[in-house]
Structures are given as C-alpha cells and as structure tokens.
Amino acid sequence: MKETGELQTIIEEIKLLIKYAVSKEDRDKANALLEHYRANRVALRVLKEFYSSLPEAREEPVSRIVHMERRQGIFLLGLSAGAHDYIFFATEDHAGFLGEYQDGIGDEEILGFFGYTSSESFLQLHPTLAEFTDFSETWKINKALCPVCLVAIGEHHHLGCPVEVCPWCLGQLSRCNCRFEQMQKEEITSDEDLEQFETLLEQKGRICFEEGQGPVFPAAGDGLK
Ligand SMILES: [Zn+2]
Ligand SMILES: [Zn+2]
Incomplete structure (x- = not known):
C-alpha cells in the first residue's frame, strides 16, 4: 500500500531537487506547482524525473502538467517549463522522459x-x-479507476494488483492458492512462471476492473510480486 509517508518522502526529495535545479527567483513558482500536486502520485513521479534529469540542462520551473492520454494505468503527460514543452509517460511507480513536445x-x-x-x-x-x-482536473474525475493500479473500468488489472478477483475461486487473486494449483508448482518465483501464469489466467478469462471493487491489501511481502 502506498502510504502517505511515502508521498511525503517523494515531496521532500523533489523540494531538494528544486533547490539545486531552479534559480532562487523561480523557486516559489516551482514549489507552488509541487504543492498543487502533493496528493497525486503520478504527477509527483513526473516532477521528480523532470527535476532529476533537467532536459537540455535548462533550469526552468515547471508551470503546468497536462493530461494527454491514459491506458491500462499508464499516463501520457505534457509538461511546460519556461518556454519549453515536454512529454513524459508515467505510472504511480515510475516516470520516463520521452522528449520535447x-x-x-x-x-x-x-x-x-x-x-x-x-x-x-x-x-x-x-x-x-x-x-x-x-x-x-482529469485526476479529480479519476474515481472510476482502480484505486491501486489505476486501470479503468473494463481494463485488466496489473498482475499482482490486490484488487484483482481470481476467476477460479472468486477470491483475491494476489492471495489465493489458485496460482499454485493451476501451475502445479509449490512456488512461483521466476518471470517465466509469472508469464506462464498470466497466459493461463487469460485463457480462463481475467476479471476486469469494475466500479465498486475495492482494495483488500495483502500484508507486506505477501502475494505476487
Ligand atoms: Zn487494480
Ligand atoms: Zn483463486
């Protein structure tokens, strides 16, 4: 589960990056945008990536983030900084720079x-x-997304998402024992095993995200990786 404490850590890291990356005059502007997105994990990933990498070494504060596309929990976002516009992709855990707009x-x-x-x-x-x-603005109306892996209604969860329902036992897929039974193995550890399990799951028919499905969080270290 993504704790509030984790968000706080990312925010502090970005503040520090801003301090080094942006001139004193522009720092308030950069911090104001950071404040605006303080509860948005995806935006925070992008801001951290931007201020860590500083495209073309331009030291400009981010003034705007726009929503371009979203599919399967992956966002395509545009970012304006100074006179330049950039494109990033991002999830809750990762962001990557794609180039200038x-x-x-x-x-x-x-x-x-x-x-x-x-x-x-x-x-x-x-x-x-x-x-x-x-x-x-689009984030506010994102209520119809899986609260954990952010896929939309009718899309497959990311494998390992604690919200995904098991099509064999209708329990919580990340915790039930069906994967061992289906694979006829005592342990599923390698990427190959996981891929094979995903194939079996697709053959059976995965249960897509529906409105109202909520997270049942597994204990740390439990479930699929
Ligand atoms: Zn999910
Ligand atoms: Zn099951």
Whole structure:
C-alpha cells in the first residue's frame, strides 16, 4: 500500500531537487506547482524525473502538467517549463522522459500503445500542448479507476494488483492458492512462471476492473510480486 509517508518522502526529495535545479527567483513558482500536486502520485513521479534529469540542462520551473492520454494505468503527460514543452509517460511507480513536445513521440512502442500510427499523426491531431486539460482536473474525475493500479473500468488489472478477483475461486487473486494449483508448482518465483501464469489466467478469462471493487491489501511481502 502506498502510504502517505511515502508521498511525503517523494515531496521532500523533489523540494531538494528544486533547490539545486531552479534559480532562487523561480523557486516559489516551482514549489507552488509541487504543492498543487502533493496528493497525486503520478504527477509527483513526473516532477521528480523532470527535476532529476533537467532536459537540455535548462533550469526552468515547471508551470503546468497536462493530461494527454491514459491506458491500462499508464499516463501520457505534457509538461511546460519556461518556454519549453515536454512529454513524459508515467505510472504511480515510475516516470520516463520521452522528449520535447515539438518533436512528437519518437518511441514507437509508446505511440502504438496509445493508438497513434506515427509521430506526425500525433502532432497533426495535437499541434500544441496548450489544448490539453490540466492533469489536476482529469485526476479529480479519476474515481472510476482502480484505486491501486489505476486501470479503468473494463481494463485488466496489473498482475499482482490486490484488487484483482481470481476467476477460479472468486477470491483475491494476489492471495489465493489458485496460482499454485493451476501451475502445479509449490512456488512461483521466476518471470517465466509469472508469464506462464498470466497466459493461463487469460485463457480462463481475467476479471476486469469494475466500479465498486475495492482494495483488500495483502500484508507486506505477501502475494505476487
Ligand atoms: Zn487494480
Ligand atoms: Zn483463486
């Protein structure tokens, strides 16, 4: 479970990064945006990644984060800092820099994942970052997402999400014993095993996220990794 304490730690880390990365005059602006997103784990990941890596070594405060796309708990976000716009992808646990907005999206896997055929078609559809809605606005209406892995209604949970219901016993998939029975193994540890289990699960028919499914948190170290 993502504790409030963990959020606090990330916020402190970003504050420190801002102190080193942004000039004194711009620091209030940078901190104000951080404050605005203090309860948004995905935005915090992006801010931390931005201030750690500082694209082109430009020392500019982030002034805006926009929501571009969301699929299977993965977000495509735009970020404005000074006169420049950037694109990031992010989940609750990880964020990655994809490049400057004006260059579009060079990563073919990411393009395909979000349903774009090419970087050019992406830019034709969305010539500027300014047209997108603030991430804080779309985040507020995100109630229809899995509270743990952030997938939408009708999407598969991320394997290991404690909210996913087991299609064999209808219990909590991350805690029940069905995986051992189905795999006929006493332990499931390797990535290969997990992949094989995921295939079995898909053959059986995974139970997608529905509104009202809530988290039942496993104890630390329990369940699928
Ligand atoms: Zn989930
Ligand atoms: Zn089960």
